[in-house]
Amino acid sequence: MEKILVTGGAGFIGSNFIRYMLQEHPYHIINLDALTYCGNLENLRGVEDEPRYTFVRGSITDRKLVDGIIKDVDAVINFAAESHVDRSIEDPEIFIRTNILGTQTLLEASRKHGVERFIQISTDEVYGSAEKGYFTEETPLAPNSPYSASKASADLMVRAYHRTYGLPVNITRCSNNYGPYQFPEKLIPLMITNALENKPLPVYGDGMNVRDWIHVLDHCRAVDLVLHRGRVGEVYNIGGNSERRNIEIVELIVRELGKDESLIRFVEDRPGHDRRYAIDASKIRNELGWKPLYSFEEGIRETIRWYIDNRDWWENIKSGEYLRYYERMYGGR
Ligand code: NAD
Numbered sequence: 001m002e003k004i005l006v007t008g009g010a011g012f013i014g015s016n017f018i019r020y021m022l023q024e025h026p027y028h029i030i031n032l033d034a035l036t037y038c039g040n041l042e043n044l045r046g047v048e049d050e051p052r053y054t055f056v057r058g059s060i061t062d063r064k065l066v067d068g069i070i071k072d073v074d075a076v077i078n079f080a081a082e083s084h085v086d087r088s089i090e091d092p093e094i095f096i097r098t099n100i101l102g103t104q105t106l107l108e109a110s111r112k113h114g115v116e117r118f119i120q121i122s123t124d125e126v127y128g129s130a131e132k133g134y135f136t137e138e139t140p141l142a143p144n145s146p147y148s149a150s151k152a153s154a155d156l157m158v159r160a161y162h163r164t165y166g167l168p169v170n171i172t173r174c175s176n177n178y179g180p181y182q183f184p185e186k187l188i189p190l191m192i193t194n195a196l197e198n199k200p201l202p203v204y205g206d207g208m209n210v211r212d213w214i215h216v217l218d219h220c221r222a223v224d225l226v227l228h229r230g231r232v233g234e235v236y237n238i239g240g241n242s243e244r245r246n247i248e249i250v251e252l253i254v255r256e257l258g259k260d261e262s263l264i265r266f267v268e269d270r271p272g273h274d275r276r277y278a279i280d281a282s283k284i285r286n287e288l289g290w291k292p293l294y295s296f297e298e299g300i301r302e303t304i305r306w307y308i309d310n311r312d313w314w315e316n317i318k319s320g321e322y323l324r325y326y327e328r329m330y331g332g333r
């Protein structure tokens, strides 16, 4: 393998992955990103000077562009997506276009040009809500939001391209990531940055919903392993083994920042809000020897520190177009 296409590399996980891969491997990486509201080249500061890195601005739904890029690459790793559940509830259509049609466009070019490996970055949300027990790779898909339904649809298309055309694919389904460069619409960076600005901390419903948190670099290491050693056609769950209630996380952030708990506001719940996500990652542990290296307590402290030290990064975001979304979203809650 020499050349790898990473899509969505200007987003949170994609940018962390590109840094990680350039450090760990000699590959040339092409980053195809449309730079939507959350795609930010600031996430890749310093990387632009690397001769083994090329940025292309464009959409994964652009057949001609995608075809032209994929004819020269050995592997495709598809991070590009509309990724925020609340936005999918507001307006699902772009989720269908990007997450389903975009993935199919990449699959079609990959089949035509015979790529060595196609990795689809999926999510534990495709399994729905885990009232008890843990999601394994055999758990039936039962997505509950337009976002997760679009990701599940893409997964099925990836599976079909493997079964029908023999495309060498893997699907990874990871739990909730946190870490540097996460867009401040997601729970952890939203709470850290709001607390730093002494703004209210909006907790949906009773705050008892559970997510399994993983540091973004543990996710990146897992994807790297799947790319090199994953069995063709297999799905791999990736999880941090760190289940936490939302309210516990918000309280921890408030404590760490020395703020007052009166900033916490219980607001109207998210429609269709999944109660709990919980991943059984024993397949990737046993087959590929992966395990998370970060403890949640260590990772979250490091992440809080990153947001304190990189105030310019998130202040630019929060003062721009995102402000209008925020006011729409939380104004009436
Ligand atoms: P993000 O929203 O931070 O980044 C998404 C990136 O995709 C952005 O840079 C955006 O510009 C780009 N993009 C959007 N539409 C595009 C298009 N049509 N063509 C090209 N680029 C486009 O998302 P993230 O949190 O980094 O998530 C990355 C991937 O990982 C997604 O596929 C998501 O479903 C998956 N995932 C995320 C998490 C999580 O906790 N964040 C967990 C599991 C899986």
Ligand code: TDX
Binding pocket: 083, 084, 085, 086, 122, 123, 124, 125, 175, 176, 177, 185, 186, 187, 188, 190, 202, 203, 204, 205, 209, 210, 211, 246, 270
């Ligand atoms: O303001 C908030 N208040 C709140 O209580 C926000 C933004 C979220 N929440 C709750 C909803 C969830 O229970 O916090 C939890 C986490 O919410 P998000 O950060 O929006 O993540 P989630 O909906 O769990 O989805 C995330 O994990 C799986 C990513 O956004 C997806 O891209 C990924 O696939």
